[in-house]
Amino acid sequence: MQQHLQRLDGVAKADVSLRDGHVTVYPKPDAALDPYRILKATYDSGVSVAEMEMTASGTIERSASALSFRVNNRQSFMITPNALSEKLQAQAPDRKAAIRGRLYQKPPGSGKPKGPPAELKLELLEVKDAP
Amino acid sequence: MKQKQFLLGLALWSLMAPGLLAQISRVDLRVEGMT
Numbered sequence: 001m002q003q004h005l006q007r008l009d010g011v012a013k014a015d016v017s018l019r020d021g022h023v024t025v026y027p028k029p030d031a032a033l034d035p036y037r038i039l040k041a042t043y044d045s046g047v048s049v050a051e052m053e054m055t056a057s058g059t060i061e062r063s064a065s066a067l068s069f070r071v072n073n074r075q076s077f078m079i080t081p082n083a084l085s086e087k088l089q090a091q092a093p094d095r096k097a098a099i100r101g102r103l104y105q106k107p108p109g110s111g112k113p114k115g116p117p118a119e120l121k122l123e124l125l126e127v128k129d130a131p
Numbered sequence: 132m133k134q135k136q137f138l139l140g141l142a143l144w145s146l147m148a149p150g151l152l153a154q155i156s157r158v159d160l161r162v163e164g165m166t
Contacts (some may be wrong), residue, residue, distance in 0.1 A: 001162075023160040033155040048163045055140055056155040071155055100137045126137055 001045035008037055021050075032075065035103050039116040049116070052104040057130055062093045069099060069122050077103070077122040084124045096130035 001023070005014035010031035015024045023042070027033045035054055042049050058071040060079070067079040067088060079085050079101075088095070102123040104116070140156060 021162045023162055025158040025160070027155060027157075033158055035155065035158050038158050038160070042160060042162060046164070049160055050163050051161040053159045054155050055137060055157045055159075058154075075155075098141050100133070126134065128141055 001042060001047060004041045004045040005038060008034070008041055010034065011038075032072065034075075036116065036120055039104060039120070043115050048106070049104060050106045051102065053100060053102050053125070054122075055098075055100045057098045058096070060088060060095045060097050060099075060127070062089065069101070069124075077101075077120060080121045080123045082123055084127060088124075088127065098128045098130055099124060100126040 002014050002016045005011055005023070005025055010027050010033050011025055012028040012031075013026045015026075017023070025033060025038055033054075035052065039049055039052055056069070056071055058069055058075075061068050061070055061076075067085050068076050069079055070076040099122075102125060103120045105123075
């Protein structure tokens with residue numbers, strides 16, 4: 001799995017802990033990580049993903065009915081409503097921020113999923129204003 | 132623990148990127164069935 005992940009574009013290093021089943025993927029300098037490809041590569045290597053989180057900086061954007069988190073011109077994630085996003089909904093329309101959020105969680109009690117979902121949505125866990 | 136890592140990462144990022152350098156700085160996965 002480590003080799004699968006380290007072959008992906010933009011990946012500098014993948015730390016794999018066999019003991020606790022934890023994997024951390026770091027980007028190359030000035031390169032973009034693609035969480036969907038990371039999730040797919042992990043499934044393709046034969047293991048099941050229980051949960052995936054990302055730490056990122058970007059802009060929280062507000063439209064009429066929803067929030068999204070834009071990392072750059074090519075990467076944007078719809079934000080799943082929760083208590084934190086409801087607080088943000090009432091604030092400025094566009095806000096630069098550093099976030100930690102959950103992009104995937106295995107559905108409970110459904111056995112081993114066949115693969116990653118078609119779309120990743122972001123559940124905000126922590127938000128800090130960007131400097 | 133994760134909050135500490137997040138704050139440490141944020142502090143380092145603040146030092147290294149005076150402007151906003153938008154990027155995904157890490158992706159963490161919890162996996163099952165790994166041998």
